[in-house]
Amino acid sequence: MRASRHSALRRTTAAAGGLVLAAAVAGCNQTTGGGAAGQAFPSDTIEIMVPAGAGGGWDSTARTMQEVVQNEDLVDESVEVFNVEGGGGATGLAQLQEDSGNPHALMMTGLVMLGALELADSEVSLDNTTPIAVLTSEAEAFVVPAKSPFKTINDVIDAYVKDPSSVTFGGGSAGGSDQLVAAELVQEAGGDASEMEYIGYSGGGEAIAGILSGDVEVGVSGISEFTEQIKGGKMRLLAVSTADPVEVNGEQAPTLQDAGYDVDFANWRGIVAAPGLSDEQRDQVVEVIDELHGTDAWKQALADNNWTDFFKTGDEAEKFIKDEAEKTKQIYEELGL
Amino acid sequence: MTGSDSRELGAVPDGGRAGHGAEPGELDVDDASSSPVGPLIAGVVMIGFGILMLTQTLAIKGEGFEPEGPRFMPMLATVVWLGLSTVYLVQQLLRMARSRDGLPVQRFAHSGRVVALLVLLVAYAYAIDPVGYIISTAVFFVSAARVLGSGVLARDVTVAVGLSVGVYFVFTRLLGVYLPPGVLPL
């Protein structure tokens, strides 16, 4: 369902303490569509759009950023996070276009979105944004419900190679990094990736419900999305996608390479701003993100969430995203998705 | 459930009839009078709307109408809509044929006032940002109350100013919801 809050917040000013007056002034500026050149950033509430449902990886990244920026007083304005579901991020990306030129309109992005845009044959791409930074990378986790007959990742892959219709995979939006890593894995194991049944969910909560109810047999998503369920004993972690081991619930999780598959895959997440920003505006936003990256609170959050620090900003980020888009396109063609 | 279902149950006499102390300028109560034309027009309009939506359904990108795709459900909804609209129209025609009086529906009374109210609403929508919340709301309230049949200007103005100023300050200062100050130096 659609998030009603986006537009609501657009018309909301920070009520906290002495900010009222400043916010009211900022409110006047709003109608002019963001700050003009030379204006300090931020001059208004920063709005981070999560182009997916609540409870997913983008959502928790954005909310962590919000928390750190506000708790550490990195900016004078407040930071709001809102969700726009749909199309693996395509809906949010389309909506971001409406805020062209406004440096306060930010959006989470990542590998997931590249794949989804590729799959949807979308008219807008990440070229229609102003890249700000790449922030984190995260291992993908393969999980099954606790009562599943699959005990190891090898069980899953063997079953799949024998009969692709015997296993249904499920995770984030179709075409996203979750499907990509599953496809890469079966391809590597000698299976036919184009036969794969994959069910995409637009939000971590829904995917968890789908895995636990038995709609899908094997869940694939960022490891942080399943941590609670693994800890609670409701899900079993079969493997993580990175070559570097990851610690989950006090234990070292098996990697795909441990299981004998030569896959090293990490899902990265970053943040972009609305298109049409001047270089000066972009650098102002980058500066805030840079400051955020330097805080201890952010480092702690990375550790807590099992995210790997993967920091690039500005031009470097722009180049990285472009390369990744190109790479994703290639993989898609190879896999015949 | 709905704000108006009471009417459908038909069991409730209108409490407003025994009006006492009516104000000058208040509207007359105008209740059910026979007019079969309304539902007929509605039936035709609904069919037209269905055809319009059908063209929109076909405009959705993609080929075929496989149930997993984005075109299937809109198509299903549109087709069923068209079918039911036709049934509705036929029902109304049959009913008209059955009884010469047609069915008891409310006549569109005071339609001039409805149009006036809609014009006011639209003007309000356009005025709220440039003029500001307080002034536009106060003016809107007074004019809307008049269209709705109020005849006591002094009271309306008092209420309008109190309401718009009150709402503005409660929402912007206490609740943090943005409302445009407009031309007032707030």
Place this chain on the structure above:
Amino acid sequence: MNSFDSLLGGFATVLSPENLLFALIGVTLGTLVGVLPGIGPAVTIALLLPVTYNFEDPIPAIIMFAGIYYGAMYGGSTTAILLNTPGESASVATALEGHEMARRGHARAALATAAIGSFVAAVISTTLLAFVAEPMAAIAVTFRATDYFALMVLALVTVTALVGNSLVRGLLSLLLGIMIGFVGLDAVSGQSRFTFGSISLFNGIDEVLLIIGLFAIGETLYVLVRGRTRPGHVTPLGPGHGRGQFMSMNRDQWRRSWAPWLRGAGVGFPFGVLPSGGAELPTFLSYSYEKHRSKGREEFGKGAIEGVAGPEAANNASFSGVLVPLLTLGLPTSATAAVMLVAFQIFNIKPGPQLLETSPDLVWALIASLFVGNLALLAINLPLIRLWVKVLQIPRPVLYAGILVFAGLGIYSVSGSVSDILIAYGVGVVGFLMRQLDFPIAPAILGAILGPELENQFRRSLNISNGDLTVFVDRPLSATILAIAVLALVLPYVPKIVARLRGKPVETAGKLAFADED
């Protein structure tokens, strides 16, 4: 932790002075708006949504909404009793008997039995909710996409078939809502649908705009056209505290009220839990039952207190019931529940089987706040009754102009763009025409909110089954629910069909619903 401990935790949250204040504000605001003629709880919540837009913490907001809801319900019964204009169909029975009581000088007793009955029923049903919530969530975890699809079909069918008086009009209203729900970018494929090429429609039509347009603006235009702009005749309250009375009711009235309260709660809760269209069916059943079994049957229609006590209790109890599918499945089964769902979404709370796990604090605080909200209602509403009577005497033009101002505020604060405001007005005109032509509104609201979700589950099921449509009947649970949905669709016509089979004239058989049929 068991449910009881969790509930105590919920009370610990709610009973902070700050949250108590929110509960009181909610009850007061809810009553104030709910007492307005023609304004039911769903609209009241929609109109008051902006109040909480900037709350950081969802818990006080949710507590406030619980207060608003109960306040609006009570306000509605006040209007029904004193003015004989029920704000929603669930108060119709109250209007029938309550207004007659008021005319005979027993207004205070009618208001008291409504308030105390609501309180008693709410306490019972909320207790049931507290103990049903966790087991229900555990069952809900096993529900698959096909089951969700079937449940949503059932919810839409019952709201359409069991409420209102024409299946054709109900279905058309439902379909209109569903088509509105499809407007925007498709969540799966990203294709734009029903947007007429306009980018401002890409994000769909906001539910808040829809609710305020259909309900508040539609209702005002409707009132204007019918010329009902005079203040109604408010029946006087009668003398205050009399001898031998406790809380405005005498011994005999208490004796006649308590059993209907309990029975009302007993009917209301289960019907609320099941997708059966909300409060209308249980209140009607309660009224019929009380009428049937009452010794003073001849008094019914002339102000029988049982006819107020039972339905009011059923009405309130059904709300706690409606919360069961709403919280554990994310499934709204009435217009009011749909508005609550929108309120949840504003705070990024996604009701469903995971909710109790991810936000237990919130769920238990909500359940606890239902108790507190009712207590607040009892504590402030009975003493303040004279104030609500004053509200009822406000001249109608002022009242409806005020409603339009609040509708405008709600629309503006949700979007702020002129085009969205105009869309809401357009929706309002549609709502007005629907009222004028006797189309029910609730199916449209529920269709718009559930429609996209229904499609989502439908496509997901087919993806899982590889496009095999038999997936919906293969699973016994889904098949059973779908069969019930079909049954709900034809059930209202059973008397007619039976009559036809027996060769009796169809006209005398009627329909198992609350009004005439085409």
